[in-house]
Amino acid sequence: MTKTPDSAVRSYIDQHRAAFLDDLASWLRIPSVSADPARSGEVRRSAEWLAEKLRETGFPVAEIWETGSASGDEGRGLPAVFAEWPSGEPDAPTVLVYGHHDVQPAAREDGWATEPFEPVVADGRMYGRGAADDKGQVFFHTLGVRAHLAATGRTAPAVNLKLLIEGEEESGSPHFAALVRRHADRLACDAVIVSDTGMWAEDTPTVCTGMRGLADCQIDLYGPDQDIHSGSFGGAVPNPATEAARLAAALHDADRRVAVPGFYDGVVELTERERELFAELPFDEAEWLRVARSHGTLGEAGHTTLERIWARPTAEVNGIWGGYTGPGGKTIVPSSAHLKLSFRLVAGQEVEKVREAVRDWVAERLPAGIRHEIVFPGATRPCLTPLDHPALRSLVRSMGRAFGQEVRFTREGGSGPAADLQDVLGVPVLFLGISVPSDGWHSVNEKVELDLLLKGVETSAYLWSDLAGSWTPGEDAR
Amino acid sequence: MTKTPDSAVRSYIDQHRAAFLDDLASWLRIPSVSADPARSGEVRRSAEWLAEKLRETGFPVAEIWETGSASGDEGRGLPAVFAEWPSGEPDAPTVLVYGHHDVQPAAREDGWATEPFEPVVADGRMYGRGAADDKGQVFFHTLGVRAHLAATGRTAPAVNLKLLIEGEEESGSPHFAALVRRHADRLACDAVIVSDTGMWAEDTPTVCTGMRGLADCQIDLYGPDQDIHSGSFGGAVPNPATEAARLAAALHDADRRVAVPGFYDGVVELTERERELFAELPFDEAEWLRVARSHGTLGEAGHTTLERIWARPTAEVNGIWGGYTGPGGKTIVPSSAHLKLSFRLVAGQEVEKVREAVRDWVAERLPAGIRHEIVFPGATRPCLTPLDHPALRSLVRSMGRAFGQEVRFTREGGSGPAADLQDVLGVPVLFLGISVPSDGWHSVNEKVELDLLLKGVETSAYLWSDLAGSWTPGEDAR
Numbered sequence A, B: 001m002t003k004t005p006d007s008a009v010r011s012y013i014d015q016h017r018a019a020f021l022d023d024l025a026s027w028l029r030i031p032s033v034s035a036d037p038a039r040s041g042e043v044r045r046s047a048e049w050l051a052e053k054l055r056e057t058g059f060p061v062a063e064i065w066e067t068g069s070a071s072g073d074e075g076r077g078l079p080a081v082f083a084e085w086p087s088g089e090p091d092a093p094t095v096l097v098y099g100h101h102d103v104q105p106a107a108r109e110d111g112w113a114t115e116p117f118e119p120v121v122a123d124g125r126m127y128g129r130g131a132a133d134d135k136g137q138v139f140f141h142t143l144g145v146r147a148h149l150a151a152t153g154r155t156a157p158a159v160n161l162k163l164l165i166e167g168e169e170e171s172g173s174p175h176f177a178a179l180v181r182r183h184a185d186r187l188a189c190d191a192v193i194v195s196d197t198g199m200w201a202e203d204t205p206t207v208c209t210g211m212r213g214l215a216d217c218q219i220d221l222y223g224p225d226q227d228i229h230s231g232s233f234g235g236a237v238p239n240p241a242t243e244a245a246r247l248a249a250a251l252h253d254a255d256r257r258v259a260v261p262g263f264y265d266g267v268v269e270l271t272e273r274e275r276e277l278f279a280e281l282p283f284d285e286a287e288w289l290r291v292a293r294s295h296g297t298l299g300e301a302g303h304t305t306l307e308r309i310w311a312r313p314t315a316e317v318n319g320i321w322g323g324y325t326g327p328g329g330k331t332i333v334p335s336s337a338h339l340k341l342s343f344r345l346v347a348g349q350e351v352e353k354v355r356e357a358v359r360d361w362v363a364e365r366l367p368a369g370i371r372h373e374i375v376f377p378g379a380t381r382p383c384l385t386p387l388d389h390p391a392l393r394s395l396v397r398s399m400g401r402a403f404g405q406e407v408r409f410t411r412e413g414g415s416g417p418a419a420d421l422q423d424v425l426g427v428p429v430l431f432l433g434i435s436v437p438s439d440g441w442h443s444v445n446e447k448v449e450l451d452l453l454l455k456g457v458e459t460s461a462y463l464w465s466d467l468a469g470s471w472t473p474g475e476d477a478r
C-alpha cells in the first residue's frame, strides 16, 4: 500500500491554510438559506461559487444540477453542484463525496454574538452559519485533494473523485432521491463518503458506521359520525381517542421493546465487539441529558442509551390528537382521533415488511365500530458499514494518521439522504466528519474548530491514496 | 290517601286547554336564547312573562331572581323566576319544581320547516323552540295546579308548592349553584321535582330515577424542555405523548372496566329488580346506535347498553393532544402532551375520593423524567331515588292515572343542575317529564305532543294531592 508522506501533506496544508480559510469565509458570506424563498437566489449564488472554486481546484467537470420541476417533480428545486475528477488509472476505485451547500436560517437577533453571515475567526475557531454544517466540511476536500496531489506528485487523484453537493438538505432534501435516480449513471461509484456528520468530541476522533432508517405513518381513527354527548352515550360506544391511546400505548411492552409482532424480524444485532466499542466511549449521561433537554432516560430494556439511539430500532409517537383540546372541558365522545408515529429502523429491517407489520397490528387491535385509515408518507432505509469493510478501514487509517490517535466508532441515530445514495447507487456509505457537538448546528454561534477542520483536510489528503492502494472494489461484496 | 277525582281533573283540563295552549304559544314567541348576548333582553322578558303568568295562576309570590354579578360571581347572569304557593296546612310536604325558561338557539335557515319562534299547532303537536325543552314542561304545572284546586275544591295546593325556573340552563347553568346556595332558606323543601327530562316513548310512560354525576380533569405531561429530534434522542428518553397514551389506555382493562384502583369503591350496584326493569324496556339497539351516530357498542363487560349509560360509572377520554399535528410528518419527541378525561359517577361514589384515586393512579404510572400536573375543574354529584321512596311512588301513581298505563323506570346518563338542588338542599330529586326522543331537543323542528303535554298537566294535578296524602317527609330517611 502506498502512503502519502505525512510531512509533505502537512507542509502543503500549512502553506495554503490562510487562503483556504479566506475562501471558506467568502463562501460563508453567501446566505444560502434553502428554507427562505427570498434567498433562493443566494442558494444559486452559493452553488455557482462552489462550482467555480472546484474548477479552480482542478476538477475538470463542475456543473450546476437543477432539481425540482426539471425532473417532473412539483415545485422548483434549488441547485446542487456536481464535480468529477477522473483518476486516469483504469482500476482506480470511484468515490462520491456527499455534502450540502445550503444552510439553516440565522439572524443576529436569535442570539448570535456576531453576524451569522459575517464569518469571524477567534480563539482558533471560525464562527458563521454553515462553518460546520456543512460548508466547512465540504470545503476541506478542496484543500485535501490538492495536498494529496502535491504530496504524491500526481496530476489527478488516485481515485476517480466525484462530488455531489446538494442545496436543499436543510429543507428535507425533497428532490434529492429523484436527482440521484436521474443522474445515477454519472454518479456511479464504489463508495460514498458523506461529509455532513461529526465526531464524538475534540479529543476523540470517531467514524460513524451507520445511520438508522425511518418509516413514518399516520393513523386516523373514526368513531361516531360526529362528537357525541358522553353523558348520553359514553361508556357504551367505542371512543376513537381511547383507541388511539390504546394503540400508542401498545406500541411498547413493559420492557419498552416495540410490541408490534414482526417488528424486530431480521434486525442485525450488535456484536459483543460493537457493544464494547460503544461502552468504551467516554459517555457522560448527565451531559447527554442536558443536550437532550430531558429529565430521565427510558428505553428498551437490556440496552445502554448509546445502543438505544444508535443501533436499536424504535417506535415513537410524534403526535396524537383527538376530541376537545380547548380551555375548560367538553363532555364528548370524539368523532375521530389521530396518531403520527415514526419508526427508526436498523440494518436488516425492510421498510415494506415493517409497514405490513404495523398495518396488521393496527387492524387487529381496533374494536368493531372504529374505522381506520393508515398512510405511510415516506421512508428512508437504514445504512450500516461493517467494521471490517476495506474502505472503512482505509478511512479509519487516514483519520488516525491525521489525528495521531486511535479512531473509535459511533453511529448516527437519525436518518438522512445518504440512504438514497446507498439505495440508488447500491454502494456502501462511509462518514467522514470532523464537527463536534459544541459546533452549534442549527443553533446560534455556529462555528468550526480550525485545527479539526485542518485534520479533515489532512484526512482527505491521505484517504484517496490509501483507498486506491488498499481496496479493490468488489472485494467487500464477496 | 285522598284521590283527586280523575273526571273532575279531566273536564277542567278540557275546558282550559285552548287558553293554556294559547298562553304557551305566547311564551314560545319570546326568543329567550341564553347563549346569545344580543337576546339577553328576551330572556328577561321571558322571565317577566312567566312571573306574571304565575301570579295569574294564583301564586301569591312570583319574583325575578337575578344571577351573576349580584351574587359576587363574575359576569352578569340571566334572571331566574321563583314562585311560591303555601298550602296553609301545617304538616304539608314542601315541593320545589325545577325547570328553565331559556332555550337553545334556533333559526329558520338551520332547516326548520316553520319559524322556530312562531309556534304552529299541527297534527296534534305544537312546533316551536322550547315547546318541549323546557317551556312546555314548565308550563304544564300552571294548568296542573289549577286543575288540582278545581277538582279538590281547595284554594291552595295540598303541598307547599315552590317553583325555580332558571334562565341559563342552555348555557351550562354557570350561576345556578351560587343562586341555590344564596337562596337556600327560601328554597327549603322536602323534594325537588325536575321537569326538564323526557320519557322512554309515546306509548311507554316512564319516570327517571337518577342522573349520573361527573368529575372531569385535565392532565398535563411534560418531558423534554422542548420538542427534540427523535433520531438523536428517540428511544432513549421518555416521550410525554406516549405516556399520555399509556395513561388513557390504562383507564380501562381488557373488560373495559375502569382500571383506576378504588374507582368503584362504594358504587351502588343495580339490584336484580332494577336490571329486570331495564331489560323489560322495548330497547332497539340498532335505533339507539343510529341516534348515537355510532357504529358499534362497546363498554363494561357484563352490562347491557342501558346499564352502561344509565347506571354504571365510566371514564371517557374527551380530548388528547401532544406533539406535531399538522400536515406531513415531524420526527420529534414532543415536549408535552395533554389529556382531558371525564368520569361519570353513580350513587355511592364520592367526587373527592374519585379525584384522589385518579391523582394517585397518575402519579404512580409515570416514569422518571415526566413531570405532570392534574387539575379537576368541576364536578357534579350523582343522584338516585330509591324505587321504594314514598314520593317516587306517589309520582309513579299519578303518572299512571294520567296515562292509564303501567309506568316504567329509566335513568339519565348525563349530569345536570338537579344535583346542585339535591346537594345544597339535601333532599331527593324526582323527575317528571313527558317529552319523547322525537321532540327535537337542541335540534330543528322542536315540538311537543299535545296529548302528552296534557298528560303532564293531569299528572301534575294528581301529584300534589297524592303526595300530601301519602307521604310524611322524613319517613323515607328512617
Ligand SMILES: [Zn+2]
Binding pocket: A100, A133, A134, A169, A196
Ligand atoms: Zn448538514
Ligand SMILES: [Zn+2]
Binding pocket: B100, B133, B134, B169, B196
Ligand atoms: Zn332543558
